[in-house]
Amino acid sequence: MRRLVSRKKALTLVKELDAFPKVPESYVETTASGGTVSLIAFTAMALLAFLEFFVYRDTWMQYEYEVDKDFSSKLRINIDITVAMRCQFVGADVLDLAETMVASDGLHYEPVTFDLSPQQRLWHRTLLMIQDRLREEHSLQDVIFKTVLKGSPTALPPREDSPSQSPAACRIHGHLYVNKVAGNFHITVGKAIPHPRGHAHLAALVSHDTYNFSHRIDHLSFGEEIPGIINPLDGTEKVCTDHNQMFQYFITIVPTKLNTYQISADTNQYSVTERERVINHAVGSHGVSGIFMKYDISSLMVKVTEQHMPLWRFLVRLCGIIGGIFSTTGMIHGMVGFLVDVICCRLQLGVYKPREMGLLDDHVKNEAPAPPLEATENHTH
Numbered sequence: 001m002r003r004l005v006s007r008k009k010a011l012t013l014v015k016e017l018d019a020f021p022k023v024p025e026s027y028v029e030t031t032a033s034g035g036t037v038s039l040i041a042f043t044a045m046a047l048l049a050f051l052e053f054f055v056y057r058d059t060w061m062q063y064e065y066e067v068d069k070d071f072s073s074k075l076r077i078n079i080d081i082t083v084a085m086r087c088q089f090v091g092a093d094v095l096d097l098a099e100t101m102v103a104s105d106g107l108h109y110e111p112v113t114f115d116l117s118p119q120q121r122l123w124h125r126t127l128l129m130i131q132d133r134l135r136e137e138h139s140l141q142d143v144i145f146k147t148v149l150k151g152s153p154t155a156l157p158p159r160e161d162s163p164s165q166s167p168a169a170c171r172i173h174g175h176l177y178v179n180k181v182a183g184n185f186h187i188t189v190g191k192a193i194p195h196p197r198g199h200a201h202l203a204a205l206v207s208h209d210t211y212n213f214s215h216r217i218d219h220l221s222f223g224e225e226i227p228g229i230i231n232p233l234d235g236t237e238k239v240c241t242d243h244n245q246m247f248q249y250f251i252t253i254v255p256t257k258l259n260t261y262q263i264s265a266d267t268n269q270y271s272v273t274e275r276e277r278v279i280n281h282a283v284g285s286h287g288v289s290g291i292f293m294k295y296d297i298s299s300l301m302v303k304v305t306e307q308h309m310p311l312w313r314f315l316v317r318l319c320g321i322i323g324g325i326f327s328t329t330g331m332i333h334g335m336v337g338f339l340v341d342v343i344c345c346r347l348q349l350g351v352y353k354p355r356e357m358g359l360l361d362d363h364v365k366n367e368a369p370a371p372p373l374e375a376t377e378n379h380t381h
Contacts, residue, residue, distance in 0.1 A: 085170060094176055184294045
């Protein structure tokens with residue numbers, strides 16, 4: 001019996017703490033304006049909750065910067081360049097900052113036709129359009145990062161027809177492993193030969209009339225090769241205006257760690273500055289004809305991580321949307337109702353107040369004042 005009494009007391013105490021008292025339905029009055037506001041509020045809640053769900057499903061890229069402490073590893077250079085000269089006349093190699101010549105055993109020389117087929121030309125134009133959009137809208141790079149495995153490789157597709165003329169160009173493709181220091185990758189006349197005092201190319205047997213360093217860079221990247229990533233020099237095409245011409249590309253490499261829900265890789269991004277000039281010793285323009293890519297490595301590393309909104313934050317934002325709309329519409333409805341009541345009451349007072357005052361004045365005029373009591377008594381006696 002005591003337990004039952006204590007339970008009733010506890011239940012009564014809990015009921016007193018109720019912050020959401022229930023109002024009987026007989027005391028609730030529904031109006032057309034309230035129903036309209038409720039309909040608008042529920043529609044806004046559903047629409048914003050639907051849009052918030054898409055925000056919850058979306059991801060974004062977070063960029064972090066730190067010092068790159070890995071200087072002992074090798075840097076991989078991925079190359080696919082077509083030069084408008086025969087393969088026996090050109091050579092490609094790398095010379096780093098320490099004057100160390102890197103063997104180009106990983107590069108392959110393939111005789112090809114420099115002109116593209118219609119299908120390849122369409123691919124090339126599409127790649128150039130994408131490059132133009134990337135220069136204007138840098139946020140598109142985040143979309144590429146998130147869909148790296150879904151995108152198609154950026155390599156030039158194979159030729160669908162057989163060329164009518166003999167191959168007069170050379171496609172140099174493959175990869176090299178170099179020291180992680182600044183260096184110079186170059187393609188020039190003649191094959192590279194080892195030299196005890198430095199670096200040399202055997203170019204004496206090649207006529208100057210055959211020099212033509214018109215080239216097309218189908219792919220150039222550093223680090224792990226990832227399908228779908230578009231690099232700044234991909235699709236670059238240069239045509240010579242003179243036999244003796246130098247093309248220079250100054251490249252700054254930024255080590256990058258990419259972590260998305262699709263892939264996790266150590267790669268590199270880079271920026272590039274281009275320069276070209278005609279070699280003419282008579283006017284003081286000295287140099288060597290060829291294609292020179294001078295690269296330097298940044299000491300900062302970028303960590304790109306794909307982020308997703310956690311579930312608890314989505315629920316908090318959803319509750320904020322529902323509660324905010326419910327409270328706001330309730331306050332707006334109450335304020336509008338109050339203003340309507342005030343305006344209507346003033347109008348009613350303005351209409352009926354003169355009439356009531358007129359009736360009251362007539363009633364006061366018709367009533368005669370009562371005579372004093374003493375005067376009435378004296379008149380009776």
